[in-house]
Amino acid sequence: MAKIIDLIKYVTFWEILKGMSITLRNLFTKPITVDYPVKPKPAFQTYRGIHALQRYEDGKEVCIGCSLCEAYCPARAIEIHTHQDPNNKNEKVVDVYNIDLLRCIYCGLCVEVCPVEAIVQTREYELSGRTREEFVFTKDMLLDMGRKYSGKEVYRAYNVNS
């Protein structure tokens, strides 16, 4: 009996048709890969990508030049140079704010330690270049990132819903 069933299955291409039905079903299901450069996959809510420096709404930089992030950075990726503001003795002016993204380990400690939430981490994960110098992000580049991501969800300290 089993032999007869096997013969019928052999003659009617039963197993092949079964396999073909699976591939046909796959044809109409959503692909699990994405059309990457055109439709990039959105990063997770707490993704720690490239850093950004923020500004107040009046255009003033949030960073007060306290150098806490420089001191905290475990990879020593951050470099800050400041001088005293001659007009306002309570404030410092940030001359240089460099983050070497090749040194950075994206731990997020700079974001956590910042007392004024000046530095945040965006969800930008496409980072490539041809030279090492391209990866040293200066203050202007970081402020540009901040403008690009103003109003959007970014990684800041204590924004995790816990």
Next chain:
Amino acid sequence: MDLFSIIVLALKIFLVFGAVLTIMIWQTWAERKVIGHMQLRVGPSSDFLGPFGLLAPLADGIKLLTKEDIIPTKADRSVFVLAPLIGMATALAAWATIPFGPQFSIFGREIAMSISSLNIGVLFILALTSVGVYSIVLAGWASNSKYALLGGLRASAQIISYELAMGLSIIVVILMAGSLNLTDIVNAQGGHWYIFTIQGLVAAVIFLVTMVAETNRAPFDMAEAETELVAGFHTEYSGFRFALFFMAEYINMMIVSCMMVILFLGGWNLPFFVVTNPLLGVGIFVAKVFFFLFLFYWLRATLPRLRYNELMKIGWKVLIPITLVNILFTGVMVLLFNKG
């Protein structure tokens, strides 16, 4: 032959070859897209390649044309150059007899929808596909490479054994139609396709298996066998010589699909309904051919490659005995009822 018929003939040749080459080019795109989605991928991307990656074949063409054309030092130069040309020439020449639709009259003249309505159309196409095998065998031999030689050997053995079963399954149709002319075969079927009869169905299934084997497509792609033989018979080919093999394979796929439609599925006719409108007829014909092209991709996405001895076993021990019995059965049926 007057001027009018020469113009009509030139127009037919232009239209047929234009359509064939255009469809062949976008077949490569369609295959990638279909197989991609069947494997839950997206296939050709729309990044640089236009909507749905439709320009992918053009990018392929540019790449292949600008690639370095390498002829191995130890290769048999003249045969190496000749082999892809044989494949392409035979693949294109076979289109001369294939009818695409019902004949119609214009300016008081009857015009058949095939370049030439040969009386031995079936034989002509079978002969050309047989000669096409030489392109693979010669390519494998002339490359002077072990992988290519193995691919060529496999192709010769496989195609010879499967061509036998293919020819024998076509004999069933010839017995029922009483003609070797492809147009006559379609007209003899009318709305009652041969696939609706028992012997026709058996012959159609065997033809389906052998046509996949004949075109060296998965699961019968023993001659290429990427996983075992690098690229089989075209391992040493590059640039546009490789492209010629590639194009010949896709054009052959279209030819055997056309043969399938003409021999078993009533050509341009609907089931139980004869189509006389030429445009509608061509549309139906093309739709049927496209279904079989889709079937080729579908099989490739589904089935793994057969082992070589299994392939020969199926060819000689299963397909040929069944077709021989089928021919006998058809002969008896035709003798008793004088029809299929």
